[in-house]
Amino acid sequence: MSTPEVYLQPHQARKRPNTPFEDLLGDSIERAFGNGVSELGDLLAHLNLAGPPCPLTSGEWTAEAYQTLMARLGA
Structure with missing residues (x-):
């Protein structure tokens, strides 16, 4: 076995x-990745549009x- x-x-x-902010941020990042975003600049553009x-x-x-912020959240 x-x-x-x-x-x-x-x-x-x-x-x-998670805080409500952390949930919203995670959802927004997941949507960005789901839409093919893979570079930091593109992710930041997405977050600035979608929040x-x-x-x-x-x-x-x-x-x-x-x-x-990612360093703080990961600590």
Whole structure:
């Protein structure tokens, strides 16, 4: 008999529930990827059109703001 493959379900790594902003951001990023977006500049353009607004700036998504926020969310 073989040993079952061990894997981590994303929800197992959570320390708290997502905030409404995090849910909206995740949905928007998933839509962008689903539409073939694969470059950061194109993703930022999508987020600036579709939202949600960036909480680190006046609402505009920049490469620096996106990378800073992703680092915070991943910590």
